[in-house]
Amino acid sequence: MSDWLRIPPDSDFTLANLPYGIFSTDDRPPRAGVAVGEQILDLAELGNTGVFDFDVSVLNQPTLNAFVALGKSVTSRARTRVQSWLRMAPDGPIQRHHLVPMAEATLHLPVRIGDYTDFYSSIEHATNVGRMFRDPEKALLPNWRHLPVGYHGRASSIVVSGTPVRRPVGQLMPAEANHPVFEPTRRLDFELEMAFVVGKDSELGRPISVDEAEDYIFGMLLFNDWSARDIQRWEYVPLGPFLGKSFASSVSPWLVPLEALGPFRVAGPEQTPGVLPYLQSTGKNNYDIDLEVKVNEETVCRSNFRYMYWNMQQQLAHHTSNGCNVRVGDLMASGTISGQSPDSYGSLLELTDNGTRGGFLRDGDTVTMTGHAGQGAERVGFGSVTGRILPARR
Structure with a gap:
């Protein structure tokens, strides 16, 4: 991996994990992201490059509900691909501008909880x-x-x-x-x-x-x-x-x-x-x-x-x-x-x-x-x- 993707040895957010969340910054409204070390992979920004095989509008929403509703066959495949792309960075689709320092982001309630x-x-x-x-x-x-x-x-x-x-x-x-x-x-x-x-x-x-x-x-x-x-x-x-x-x-x-x-x-x-x-x-x-x-x-x-x-x-x-x-x-x-x-x-x-x-x-x-x-x-x-x-x- 590139130096800009180094993961601290005691991190909760290793490549074996890749949890989903909703984040925002001063210039990015709430959207889906994945925690990687001390950074957040902006899934919405990555999705705009055309690498996913589903409607990426679900990644631009303020909750994960629509993404989760795609079903595990879709979300698990997306996770596996992101894992692979992170391992090959910077030679794959994930580049430095797709990552946001977690310290600069605001984290939100990840799902809209009905019950x-x-x-x-x-x-x-x-x-x-x-x-x-x-x-x-x-x-x-x-x-x-x-x-x-x-x-x-x-x-x-x-x-x-x-x-x-x-x-x-x-x-x-x-x-x-x-x-x-x-x-x-x-x-x-x-x-x-x-x-x-x-x-x-x-x-x-x-x-x-x-x-x-x-x-x-x-x-x-x-x-x-x-x-x-x-x-x-x-x-x-x-x-x-x-x-x-x-x-x-x-x-x-x-x-x-x-x-x-x-x-x-x-x-x-x-x-x-x-x-x-x-x-x-x-x-x-x-x-x-x-x-x-x-x-x-x-x-x-x-x-x-x-x-x-x-x-x-x-x-x-x-x-x-x-x-x-x-x-x-x-x-x-x-x-x-x-x-x-x-x-x-x-x-x-x-x-x-x-x-x-x-x-x-x-x-x-x-x-x-x-x-x-x-x-x-x-x-x-x-x-x-x-x-x-x-x-x-x-």
């Missing part, structure tokens, strides 16, 4: 929370090992990394009070999650099977599902999370295609008791992705996506098992990702044992989540998702 569902798929997290708030001997509810528990969230408040998060105000019941109060949350938390983006529309009334679910999953993002624990605890019976969650969720700007993660597939935990036939999943359907959370540059959690009890294929199969349809750009989040050791718990609720060994997030705190699989030239990373807490507005 958003949050799952609850880490058995370690569900057990930890159940022990805190229910009988420690019966931490998991009776349905938990039989289906991927989830709820429908709010898509309008999902923001791209770097967007500040305002401390929410809500109704909560202090321990010392007899009546609820309306005030800023005292227990603002992060939740370490990952999310997948739906890449294909399904038909209303037709379930997606576990075996075909992967065809509907385009790629993955880092996801921080901010939570106001005290608001949530007061409101969640009987219908589940509402205002304690819907004030904000943050996603990383780079969408890693599922094929880039293929080398890091691993088997998931054994599911006992056995699940119903429509959820039975064989083979390596989890991914070995190292995850880290920092609060104000201090590492508070190291976990891994491989711990998930329910995999993405099972989540999507269950989501559509009643005939619910999905659409390109829909987002499905994993739920908090916790491991077995205390330093791998994916929320302050767990890390502080419900606030008994430390506090929750303060105004001015910045939370940064990172994730990657592999090392060196084969590293496939997600960059980061960050958010700084702003004081409540009353």
